[in-house]
Every structure is written in C-alpha cells, then in structure tokens.
C-alpha cells in the first residue's frame with residue numbers, strides 16, 4: 300500500500316429500493332468507508348449482502364438514496380463487472396479499445412501502444428480485428444480487464460473478475476493487481492473465493508447492506524471475537540466464521556493444526572506461509 304492519501308470517502312451511504320407493498324429493500328444501509336491510494340481491498344460477504352451495489356456505487360452508476368460519496372472528478376475510475384457481455388460495446392477487440400481510449404488520448408499511435416501493452420499484460424494473444432463474439436466468457440473477461448487497465452485508472456473496481464477464468468489466468472490477475480497497486484492504483488476486488496482475499500491490504504465484509512468488518516486479513520480469518528454472546532455460548536468465532544463464509548484451504552489447515560496445539564501464534568494466509576510456519580514450529 301502506498302502512502303495514506305484518502306482517495307474515496309463514503310459517509311453513511313444508503314441505497315434503498317422499493318419492494319413489495321410498502322417495504323424497503325436496503326441494499327446498502329449506512330456504510331462509511333475511507334479508501335486510500337494504492338490500497339488493495341477485498342470485499343466479501345454472502346449472496347445479497349450488498350457487494351455489487353457497493354461496487355456500482357463506487358464506480359458511480361448506482362445513485363445514492365442518502366449519505367455522501369466523495370471522490371474527485373479528476374480521478375479515472377474503471378470497473379469490470381461480473382457479466383463480461385454486459386460491458387462489451389465493440390464488435391472487435393480493436394473497436395473495444397478504440398471506444399475506451401479515444402476519449403482519453405487523441406494520438407492513434409498512443410492508443411495502439413496502450414492496447415498492445417494491456418493485451419500483453421493480461422495474456423490475450425489475438426489480432427485486433429478478432430470478433431469479440433468469438434471469444435469465450437473467460438477471454439471476454441480478460442478483454443474487459445485489459446480495456447480497464449489500458450485507461451491507467453486511479454481506481455480499479457473488479458466485481459468477481461475471475462469467476463470464468465482458469466487457475467493460470469486467476470494467478471495472472473493477482474500478479475497484475477499486485478503490480479498496479481504498487482504503482483499507486485487503488486484496487487477494490489469483490490470475491491466469493493476467499494483464497495483471493497489473502498494478498499490484499501484490507502478486507503471489508505458486508506452483511507445485509509452493512510459493513511461488519513473492516514481490517515486486516517489475518518484478523519478476519521484468525522482473531523476470535525470476545526463478545527458477550529461468544530462467552531455465553533462458549534463459541535469463539537472469527538469474523539469469517541461468524542459470517543458463515545468458507546475460509547481459504549490454508550487457513551482451514553492452520554486452524555486444525557492450532558487445535559492440536561501447533562504454532563499457536565501463527566496466522567498464515569497462503570500455502571507458502573503455512574509451510575514456513577510449520578517448519579518453524581517443528582524446529583522450535
């Protein structure tokens with residue numbers, strides 16, 4: 300994470316929809332957040348908890364019912380949504396980049412350079428005249444990511460970007476995100492796969508339209524909550540367990556080892572960290 304410059308502030312943000320009868324459906328209900336330059340944030344939560352609404356609101360296409368969204372007009376914000384087809388405008392790869400880049404730069408040479416660079420970064424090797432309709436769902440998603448990257452955004456919002464990708468392409472997206480956050484881009488990554496939330500700086504967890512956790516990944520997976528209910532019911536759950544979300548395989552394995560008394564202090568998130576912690580514990 301670079302610096303600490305706040306780049307987006309949400310204050311008591313609400314998105315409410317009219318529902319059956321006189322009911323109100325609260326997709327977001329009083330969310331306050333500050334996001335910083337160069338941060339990688341994972342947004343997690345059960346289905347219907349408000350993740351995509353939060354993404355849409357950050358991108359700017361979902362209007363507020365109340366509260367304040369503070370983001371400078373000078374910043375370039377780009378989003379990649381869950382459904383790749385919903386985002387494609389051009390008939391060919393060339394056209395898709397042309398629509399995205401012409402408002403940003405006049406020079407055709409510059410546009411070509413940005414296009415080549417972005418396609419290379421995501422690993423899409425097709426001629427520019429290739430019809431978008433001939434690409435698979437995963438390839439269209441990579442194209443959407445490439446188009447978003449080509450705009451060199453200050454803020455990139457990814458709504459389940461890897462849902463249609465194979466493991467190799469998923470790893471590539473993680474590496475790209477690591478690189479661009481180091482350069483100062485703020486990345487907000489919505490995911491159901493908590494493995495993808497182990498490299499980020501901060502996890503924000505949503506439940507019924509509210510932000511119920513905002514902090515380090517280690518605490519999200521390992522720190523048990525010491526509240527009255529936990530003490531009364533003699534169950535101490537991490538925020539992840541309390542939300543009923545499936546922790547990464549590495550975390551599950553580490554929790555089992557901890558139950559057996561191994562590496563009590565360790566909080567590994569990735570397999571290589573777990574291997575190191577086990578080796579350290581065995582040699583201690």
Ligand SMILES: Nc1ncnc2c1ncn2[C@@H]1O[C@H](COP(=O)(O)OP(=O)(O)OP(=O)(O)O)[C@@H](O)[C@H]1O
Nearest residue numbers: 316324325326344345346347348349350351352353
């Ligand atoms: N345009 C809309 N009109 C009415 N209700 C909506 C609208 N958009 C979202 N909702 C409702 O708001 C709540 C939050 O939806 P949202 O899509 O943000 O959740 P989510 O966490 O992204 O879910 P998922 O993981 O299934 O994508 C849900 O109850 C949803 O039905």
